[in-house]
Amino acid sequence: MRNMRGRRMGVGRSWIELYLLLLIAEKPAHGYELSSRINDFEIPIFGVGQMGSLYRVLGSLEEMGLINS
Structure with a gap:
């Protein structure tokens, strides 16, 4: 993802958690x-x-009981 100036933008931790849950699902x-x-x-x-x-x-998703390793 890039912002309006063409720089790469990071994603907040909550978004990463959602992406991971989607991918795991x-x-x-x-x-x-x-x-x-x-x-x-x-x-x-x-x-x-x-x-x-x-x-x-x-690890935090597992501690919350959302995933199992």
Whole structure:
């Protein structure tokens, strides 16, 4: 995603959670596959590293009882 100036825009954590839940509902997958599928939508995940941030979000979704690993 790009803003009006052509810069890449990040997505807030709540949006990432929603995208992940949607992707998991369509087809359960491991973090690496989910990361690849999110990249297909050109959704940047910011933080310590894309995979680290992704696994943190997945961990919080599991703590909330929304997903199982």
